[in-house]
Amino acid sequence: MKQFKSTKLAFGFAFLAMLFVLSVSAPSLSAQTKSSKKSSTKKTKAKKSSAKKTTTKKSEISGRLPYHYGKLKLSDEQREKIYKIQARYADKLEKLQKEMLALKKKIDSETQKVLTTTQRRNLSKFKSDAAKAKSKK
Numbered sequence: 700m701k702q703f704k705s706t707k708l709a710f711g712f713a714f715l716a717m718l719f720v721l722s723v724s725a726p727s728l729s730a731q732t733k734s735s736k737k738s739s740t741k742k743t744k745a746k747k748s749s750a751k752k753t754t755t756k757k758s759e760i761s762g763r764l765p766y767h768y769g770k771l772k773l774s775d776e777q778r779e780k781i782y783k784i785q786a787r788y789a790d791k792l793e794k795l796q797k798e799m800l801a802l803k804k805k806i807d808s809e810t811q812k813v814l815t816t817t818q819r820r821n822l823s824k825f826k827s828d829a830a831k832a833k834s835k836k
Contacts, residue, residue, distance in 0.1 A: 761782055762786065763785075765781075
């Protein structure tokens with residue numbers, strides 16, 4: 700029975716680790732998309748002002764390349780394919796982020812039930828102090 704519990708616990712931690720990795724990468728994807736849109740509009744404005752008229756039209760899909768991909772001298776077609784892949788998974792990543800946040804809240808709630816009243820009070824104070832210190836920076 701102990702082995703079953705430890706295996707179940709290991710799978711639980713593995714799942715949480717996977718969700719954490721996804722949650723860490725997903726905000727960067729959405730932030731990357733926003734920043735890319737801004738930079739692409741600046742680039743197109745600059746191109747329009749320097750060129751009389753542009754006849755080619757680029758796709759509306761944009762994003763940010765994964766680390767080190769920018770060094771690979773990708774073609775426009777390759778970039779477009781990568782951006783489409785990122786866009787295809789963006790909703791799934793967002794959904795998993797929300798699920799992970801709910802799980803974190805549930806874990807926090809359950810772990811706080813283990814604490815004594817004094818420990819909960821101290822924990823609350825520690826968190827408050829940390830938030831104040833963070834806001835000062």
